[in-house]
Amino acid sequence: MFLENKNSRIQQIHFSEIENRDVTLFIKREDELHPFISGNKFRKLKYNLEESAKQNKSTLLTFGGAYSNHIAATAAAGFNFDFKTIGVIRGHELGNNFAETIQNNPTLKFASAHNMQFEFVSRADYRIKTSPEFIASLKEKFGDFYLIPEGGTNNFAVKGCEEILTEEDAKYDFICCAIGTGGTISGIINSLKSHQKAIGFPALKGDFLQHEINKYILKQNNWSLNINYHFGGYAKVSEELITFINKFKRETKIPLDPIYTGKMVFGIVDLIKNGFFEKGSKILAIHTGGLQGIEGMNLLLKKKNLAQIV
Numbered sequence: 001m002f003l004e005n006k007n008s009r010i011q012q013i014h015f016s017e018i019e020n021r022d023v024t025l026f027i028k029r030e031d032e033l034h035p036f037i038s039g040n041k042f043r044k045l046k047y048n049l050e051e052s053a054k055q056n057k058s059t060l061l062t063f064g065g066a067y068s069n070h071i072a073a074t075a076a077a078g079f080n081f082d083f084k085t086i087g088v089i090r091g092h093e094l095g096n097n098f099a100e101t102i103q104n105n106p107t108l109k110f111a112s113a114h115n116m117q118f119e120f121v122s123r124a125d126y127r128i129k130t131s132p133e134f135i136a137s138l139k140e141k142f143g144d145f146y147l148i149p150e151g152g153t154n155n156f157a158v159k160g161c162e163e164i165l166t167e168e169d170a171k172y173d174f175i176c177c178a179i180g181t182g183g184t185i186s187g188i189i190n191s192l193k194s195h196q197k198a199i200g201f202p203a204l205k206g207d208f209l210q211h212e213i214n215k216y217i218l219k220q221n222n223w224s225l226n227i228n229y230h231f232g233g234y235a236k237v238s239e240e241l242i243t244f245i246n247k248f249k250r251e252t253k254i255p256l257d258p259i260y261t262g263k264m265v266f267g268i269v270d271l272i273k274n275g276f277f278e279k280g281s282k283i284l285a286i287h288t289g290g291l292q293g294i295e296g297m298n299l300l301l302k303k304k305n306l307a308q309i310v
């Protein structure tokens, strides 16, 4: 067993914007599962690492953007458990001056320090990354590997995410989770009790998620997506969002990332203010991690002379 199943702690949130409301908000600190294999990426990698070992494959290959939490987590997992790792990264230009790229990108710097080897590809190649031809060209270049899809989502990942909720979590009425590819919420939906509802907060625009999630869930229909809190799209942020993240941290001591959990908690707080949840509801938000992305986002914000995450 590479990653032992663990239960993360749950904290009740006391936040001025939702004081004296008739609902209670809690957060499950999956971000604390591991210092580097953080949050839902821990859950998603767990059974993929086991499967890779079972298939006697010593190299993991996966895909991601230049600031990807999944890339960072896969590099750390490979480093810890003796897998070679290859990251196929979107952005051919990043390979032109590798030293400079690493200098300006904390995520790739971290992955490189954990021995990940990179293949920087054009946006066009990145789009066809799952085609048999492209995979064959990668095999020619790197030899045999265990392939983990972008964002880590496959059946093994969903199985790992089914371990996020435990029997004790049955006391919550709503389970809220940020969404990228949909793998994490699929696992959560599969482990819901019949009286519970899941609400997913997509961190990006697009209408493919309903379909993606339906591929992985067993038969539940007690879930929904709230598509109103993507803030313009993937990795897009606003000053309002950054201010919110900083205020939330100041009052609760809980750090949120700007790509996923910040948007989700903003959404939950907004829904509470608007009276969306019925009186007495207990809401559990899943902190899926992603905190490694703050440094990279701050560099971008600084370049644009905008307020940063503190």
Ligand SMILES: *Cc1c(COP(=O)(O)O)cnc(C)c1O
Pocket (backbone or CB within 6 Å): 039, 040, 041, 069, 070, 151, 153, 178, 179, 180, 181, 182, 183, 184, 185, 257, 260, 261, 288, 289, 290, 291
């Ligand atoms: C990757 C990630 C997500 C999205 O998970 P999916 O399974 O792709 O939906 C959510 N939150 C954080 C912090 C992440 O890093």
